[in-house]
Amino acid sequence: MHVENKLKRNRMKNLIKIFLAVFLFVTAACDDTNKVNYTPPMTITFENVDESNIVVVEKGVTSYTAKIKIESSTKIRSLALYEADVKTGAKGNMIGKDTLFNPSLDTYSFEYEFTGLTTNKAVLIEVEDDNLMSFSKKILVKITRDVFESGIVIVESSDAFYGSYYGSWLDGRAYISKEAPKYVNEIDFSFGNIVITGTDTVAALVSPDKRKELGLPFIPDLKSCKFELTALTKANFDAIPAVDGSAIRALPEPTQSVLKVEAGKVYTYENDAEKGVVFIGVLQNKRASLQQQDGSWINNQAYHQLRIITKHVIKE
Numbered sequence: 001m002h003v004e005n006k007l008k009r010n011r012m013k014n015l016i017k018i019f020l021a022v023f024l025f026v027t028a029a030c031d032d033t034n035k036v037n038y039t040p041p042m043t044i045t046f047e048n049v050d051e052s053n054i055v056v057v058e059k060g061v062t063s064y065t066a067k068i069k070i071e072s073s074t075k076i077r078s079l080a081l082y083e084a085d086v087k088t089g090a091k092g093n094m095i096g097k098d099t100l101f102n103p104s105l106d107t108y109s110f111e112y113e114f115t116g117l118t119t120n121k122a123v124l125i126e127v128e129d130d131n132l133m134s135f136s137k138k139i140l141v142k143i144t145r146d147v148f149e150s151g152i153v154i155v156e157s158s159d160a161f162y163g164s165y166y167g168s169w170l171d172g173r174a175y176i177s178k179e180a181p182k183y184v185n186e187i188d189f190s191f192g193n194i195v196i197t198g199t200d201t202v203a204a205l206v207s208p209d210k211r212k213e214l215g216l217p218f219i220p221d222l223k224s225c226k227f228e229l230t231a232l233t234k235a236n237f238d239a240i241p242a243v244d245g246s247a248i249r250a251l252p253e254p255t256q257s258v259l260k261v262e263a264g265k266v267y268t269y270e271n272d273a274e275k276g277v278v279f280i281g282v283l284q285n286k287r288a289s290l291q292q293q294d295g296s297w298i299n300n301q302a303y304h305q306l307r308i309i310t311k312h313v314i315k316e
Helices: 002-030 180-186 234-239
Strands: 042-046 054-056 064-084 091-094 099-114 121-129 134-142 153-156 165-167 173-175 189-195 201-206 226-229 258-260 266-270 274-291 297-314
Touching: 042 121, 042 134, 064 134, 091 121, 099 121, 153 173, 165 180, 173 180, 189 258, 189 297, 201 297, 226 258, 234 266, 234 274
Parallel strands: 054 134
Antiparallel strands: 042 064, 064 091, 064 099, 064 121, 121 134, 153 297, 165 173, 165 189, 189 201, 201 258, 226 266, 266 274, 274 297
């Protein structure tokens, strides 16, 4: 019993020691007098820009002048500017040549003009001091879009692997029939296999509200959309800048609810919310088991698969 009590007392002493050690550590860590206040020897600041270092220019503005100030307690030896990736911030190609200051400076101010702002642009400023230490900061200039461009979206004339309903939001989305009811307000137009002449079916742009009368799988309460073939080439389509949608707005008002599509052509579409253009890239004939409106499946059915890109403006 004596040995057992001794062991208990020793364990208690050890616990008290651990508690005191932790308490002293936490107390020291919380003591402001023990904090280390680090002041960097080099500061790079942008005039009238907050800590995010992001500038948003107004719609239609295609240039921005950044006013940059550098201050250093260890002197400014050299300066270089680089392109920067607008998404990752990664350093790209050098802009012009680097500048070597001889003698080195305590402070230096300069301006850099962003021109041709049809997309977001970023620049990295890299400065070296007399200790050969490097310091850098980035500035991102974001445009205000007038034209919204999708990525490459795969859509189908029937639900097989992708969907036949298209919405331009979030860089473009294809929805299959079972998903589409959740996104009724976002669906802009659809695709379908349509018999236009003879017995052959062709891939066609289809107004979502016309699918039922055309015998296609349909969802109630979808919006109306009109289409037209344009004279635009792929080069014309690509040349429409993000900051100016006048080329889209100037296109004649489309009038057709159903329109056959061909690869390599540009079509205009318009609904109650937006007006846009769609480029049809690859158009492939395929066969698969396809689900019907009643939920049944039919094997070895023909359908078309398309790769598209859209650009649109919001209707005012």
